[in-house]
Amino acid sequence: MKVSKKIVLHFPARLVEEAIACRLAKDFDLQFNILKASIIPDSEGFIVLELTGEQEAYDQGIRFLTRAGIHIEALSQSVVRNEDKCTHCGACVTVCPTEAFEIEPPNRKIHFNHTKCIACGVCLKACPPRAMELHF
């Protein structure tokens, strides 16, 4: 059975310069699509991946990453809206590249659809009351 999941890989500083993502394709026959990455030598980094492959291979790939010392989490947990801060203005709506913010009738509150979010972070500073938070 094929699975496709969006995950965030958090690299400790010691692993930042190692070629790890490519081994997912080579050793486990997984397809990966890099949605976002921040890799700076000698500091912690992260990659947002869409990882696709057979369930068994996927599980093995995840085990390989975990053993290598990479912390993995599901993407939808990464960008979180602080509901106390959100004013439902709508500034995020057209800034988001994946249209994860939806205007809900009848009162036009802004719904944040986690499943569409790729954690690119554009909304973080585009949000006037700074209600969008990146949680690691």
Added chain:
Amino acid sequence: MQRTIEDINLKIKAGKAVVVNAEEVIGIVAKKGLSRAAREIDVVTTGTFSPMCSSGVYFNIGHSKPRIKLEAGKTFLNDVPAYTGFAATDVMLGATALPEGDPRNKMHPGDFNYGGGHVIEDLVSGKDVYFSATAYGTNCYPRKKLETWINMKDLNEAVLCNFRNAYQNYNVAVNLSDKTIYTYLGILKPRLGNAVYCSAGQLSPLLNDPLYKTIGIGSRIFLGGGTGFVAWQGTQHNPTVPRTEKQIPKKGAGTLTLIGDLKQMNARWLRGISMQGYGVSLSVGIGIPIPILNPEILEYATITDDDIIAPVMDYSKAYPQNIPEILAEVSYGRLKSGSICINNHDIPTSSLSSYSGALEIANTLKGWIKRGEFLLSEPVAPLPGLEDGSSTKPLNYRPVERNNNY
């Protein structure tokens, strides 16, 4: 049919006033007809919740021992500079003030994480604020330095005083250039990538009373979660702009100066905000009741989003260069549909003004009036209207000679 504010207040006190918000009224008038609806409805409530830069607070901190006069010295609130060109212990803070150490746009776009608007939110939340001041010292005010914590509850007076709020209609911002721009209306994507509007539309106070027949100086209003008053017309009040057949201005027109006791307001409706690449500001919640004195006033209060036309302006060139060029006129009905079409481009739209916030304010005010907690006030003077002929002028720029004396 004619009624007075006094008639309405008697009904409010008796708990019998019929109050609806400016959205509900549209359906009621469509169903019952104007004259029957006008006989039944006493008050229509409006609302808006949006960034409004010309907002600020003034307060009195009380005299220290020994005394200090803050005048002509330097005063900071959580490192944000305040204005002290008044008497000894009176301080004014504007919503857009920034700490001196803020990097601003040195690395464009700047973050603008904290400023005057946020200090106002902290004060109204009841948080302690770090107060620091230096002064030059006099015989009667010897102290030259003061550092302390201040809290709204200890201040003698704390007053929200906003000299341009509740804009009657506003520009829709787009970007014709090839790169992303960062504006006071938010992030604008290149090549007409998005369009941002900023008005509560059919709920907006001055759009529901386009000729200022009921909203005037002295009108009691919902302000920042408490009550306040219309103190004056706002700066750039510009009633003489082109209007539609229903008298709705086709661009930014009337504005209001609002005032109220900060101590009874609420941080829910006074929120410090950060506009990336632009600066800081304050989102202000305002609700204004419109007394239905006759069917004509009700008819004005029945406007819909489709009746409101707003100008689309390029914020990469026309706005910054102050060129009065309008790309298109679009209705709020279209803007709220999610996209508009300009030059054969479908442009996704978003808002900077919170419609759900505006609706909640209109409903809160409705509740206050229905429960008899809020009485309407008779304006003591009207706002300047079309007949006054006043209009906003651009700066009269005059080259300055070297060695000029002033």
